[in-house]
Amino acid sequence: MTEMNNQETMLAEGAIFYIFGATGDLARRKLFPAIYSLYREDKLGKNFAVVGLARRPRTQEQFREDVRAAIDEFCRYDVQQDEDWNEFAKHFEYKPLDINNVDGFRELQQHSQQLEHEFHIPGNRLFYLALAPELFGAVSYNLRDGGLLDTKGWSRLVIEKPFGYDLESAKQLNEELRSVFNEDQIYRIDHYLGKEMVQNIEVIRFANAFFEPLWNNKHIANVQISLSETVGVEERGGYYDQAGALRDMAQNHMLQMLTMIAMEPPSRLHPEDIRDEKVKVLRSLRTYESDEEVVGNVVRGQYSAGSLKGKDLPGYREEDKVNPESTTETYLGARVYVDNFRWAGVPFYIRTGKRLPVKTTEVVVEFKSIPSRVYLSSKHNLEPNLLVIRVNPMEGIYVRINGKKPGSEGGVQPLAMDFCQSSIVGINTPEAYERLIFDAARGDSTYFTRWDEVSEAWAFVDRIAQAWKNTSEDLHFYPAGSWGPERANELLAEDGFHWWPVNGQEEDTVVWK
Ligand SMILES: NC(=O)C1=CN([C@@H]2O[C@H](COP(=O)(O)OP(=O)(O)OC[C@H]3O[C@@H](n4cnc5c(N)ncnc54)[C@H](OP(=O)(O)O)[C@@H]3O)[C@@H](O)[C@H]2O)C=CC1
């Protein structure tokens, strides 16, 4: 919700989009469909070209067929007519290129000039690296040495996560990139920041008189952030076994969501001011001081064989490309504190896992209970108010309050207001990658992670990884299809809380739709 976002609904000038890794999974599932949706919504205009780059040979026709197949399978828009398709496809080209071959980049530079002439593009270039991170440095050097950065327009680099393996490797990677690009040319993707409801957190917080004044430790008892997945590691066992839930989800998506919930209001709706506030939250995270503190506050689990929706599933160690003795965590739950004036004493519970019973991402803000001895002379506190922000796959907001039980004398029952955005605007809201590609192309870096955010997040995560390296005795096994290790429930019980059921819906709650 930046000033910039509000202004531009279409690219003011054209650009060439270079997709490095154009034959890969990410390009197929996310990038080509996103570019097509932007085109269908007239956001790209006519002055653009997309150049797909990878090593394997592809003719132009084969490449365009691959792009079409990706769109047919994954895009929220159908291709309706052949003429429309041909009009779109003529913007796409493929060039076989090995990242390590600088001559290929020189040829690419020459070809780019022809494309810029053909499509009336004023030298703007967006380099999207859908590649393994080990290749990011080499691409940057060869972009420079091959002359691709000698252009009259802007040059921007969009890079995928993971940004390094730990703080040390992230620093090294950053230095490599920074020897070629300025920080303001680097757009580090965290696709959660492109999600509609993650962006909505700012609006819900700062645009509502009944949330903003209560958004602090006087009124909030705890915050719960859950990112649960039903899938296992699919074809990515090799990568995942090195990363685990800590690096794959917590270092980036979870901590980014936490910053959006916890940040102070920015001084202006400007990308740098918003990111300044987010980085302050990361700096305020309480670091676990010993391995015992890590074990006491962070739960790790790994799925064993189980079943989900009646289907038998193998354990993690039986997955393809996974070490049969792996101690990699597929589940992480943690109690995290943000030690600043606003949040002192409020636990943030975060959890993420693969092979859990449902796919959902949501934030539950649990408000402090009203002492009902005062109000109802009852021994028990009233049920707490909840604000649930549902991010994924259904989008919406759920607010739980207390009301009089109809017909009773002083009986109180929870009532919920359930706003399902997906049911109103449809589940076809812009995908995260559409927003982020569009934002990068128009120079809005708000929903990309800045280097200081990335490095602070690694510093926090490295402390956990370090403790885990010393022992794996605290690794809990959970059956695929369950909600993870029991220890994750105990973590909240220690503080007198429990995980709220996903969607905040408990049987005794009356829901207003
Ligand atoms: N897939 C996903 O859902 C997600 C992926 N990511 C990240 O995105 C990046 C890409 O992932 P993904 O698409 O899954 O990976 P893939 O392995 O599917 O694709 C890798 C791509 O890189 C190309 N490539 C590899 N080596 C070279 C080289 N030397 N020169 C030129 N091209 C090369 C491959 O093409 P070829 O073999 O033809 O050269 C291929 O197009 C990774 O950083 C990943 O972590 C992040 C979030 C989600």
Ligand SMILES: O=C1O[C@H](COP(=O)(O)O)[C@@H](O)[C@H](O)[C@H]1O
């Ligand atoms: O970045 C990643 O995210 C996906 C989950 O993304 P979502 O948008 O489907 O919630 C996760 O499966 C993957 O392991 C991770 O690399």
